[in-house]
Amino acid sequence: MARARPEPVQVVKQRRDAALSALVEGVPYVRFLGIDFDRRGDELTGVLHFSEKLIGNPMLPAIHGGVTAAFLEVTSIISLSWVYLWPDIESGALDLSEVTPLTMPRLPKTIGFTVDYLRTGLPRDAYARATVTRQGRRYASVRAEAWQDNRDKLFAQGSGHFLMPPAVSVADD
Numbered sequence: 168m169a170r171a172r173p174e175p176v177q178v179v180k181q182r183r184d185a186a187l188s189a190l191v192e193g194v195p196y197v198r199f200l201g202i203d204f205d206r207r208g209d210e211l212t213g214v215l216h217f218s219e220k221l222i223g224n225p226m227l228p229a230i231h232g233g234v235t236a237a238f239l240e241v242t243s244i245i246s247l248s249w250v251y252l253w254p255d256i257e258s259g260a261l262d263l264s265e266v267t268p269l270t271m272p273r274l275p276k277t278i279g280f281t282v283d284y285l286r287t288g289l290p291r292d293a294y295a296r297a298t299v300t301r302q303g304r305r306y307a308s309v310r311a312e313a314w315q316d317n318r319d320k321l322f323a324q325g326s327g328h329f330l331m332p333p334a335v336s337v338a339d340d
Contacts, residue, residue, distance in 0.1 A: 174259070186256050186271075187211070190248055193268030197241055200234065204245060211249055213242035213295040215313075222290060230288030235313065239295055239325035240280050243309040246297035247275050247329060273332040275307060280327035288322050291315055305331055 187206055191197050201216040215221070215230075215238045223231025252272065254260075297311040306328065313323045 179257075182259070183256055186252060187249070189268050189271045190245055190252075190274075193271055193274070194241065194245075196237070197245075200237060200241070202238060202241055209249070209253060211242075211246050211296070213238065213245070213297075215293040215295070217291050217293075227287060228290045230290070230293065232282075232284060235284065235288050235293075235323045236280070236282045236325065238293065239282055239297075239311040239313055239323060240277060240327060242295040242313075243280070243297040243311045243325065243327050244274055244277070244329070246311075247299055247302070247307055247309050248272075250299050250302065251275070251331070275329035275331050278306075278328040278330055280325060282323055282325040284323050286320070286322045288313075289315055293322070294318075303331070307331055 183206060187204060191202075191204060200221070201218055203214045203216065205212045205214055215234075217230075221230050221234045222228045223234070293313055293315050295311055295313040297309050299307060299309050301308040309327050309329065311325045311327070312321050313325075314321050
């Protein structure tokens with residue numbers, strides 16, 4: 168029995184990039200804060216590009232605590248959605264011609280999110296990565312970490328609980 172020929176890597180990459188772009192563009196606050204996502208395979212890293220509007224205490228200067236919390240929460244939600252959509256992205260069930268923020272499934276809703284501020288967020292770019300620690304049909308737990316210059320020196324970490332959207336596959340639409 169002949170094995171199906173794998174898709175060209177460019178097609179897979181284009182499908183992944185379109186899905187990530189639609190996820191991020193569906194949240195206007197992500198654009199306002201200046202957050203981008205760097206994708207390497209199935210792993211996402213959030214990048215908070217520094218801007219003067221992010222400063223909370225100009226005397227230090229330091230990134231505002233609310234911005235830090237929002238950065239961790241947004242990274243958690245986008246990463247959780249990425250994990251949720253991954254089977255549809257990889258199977259090709261996600262139609263590239265119809266991938267827009269309006270056609271993407273709903274994002275998970277935050278039940279609770281706790282942030283630990285470990286040190287001052289300096290006036291420079293910040294990075295965050297989230298790990299899904301538990302995902303069920305209705306509920307998920309995520310842990311996120313943020314750093315700036317050195318991955319081993321976190322400036323904040325967070326953990327959150329999220330209500331998952333109804334289980335509707337993109338392929339069902």
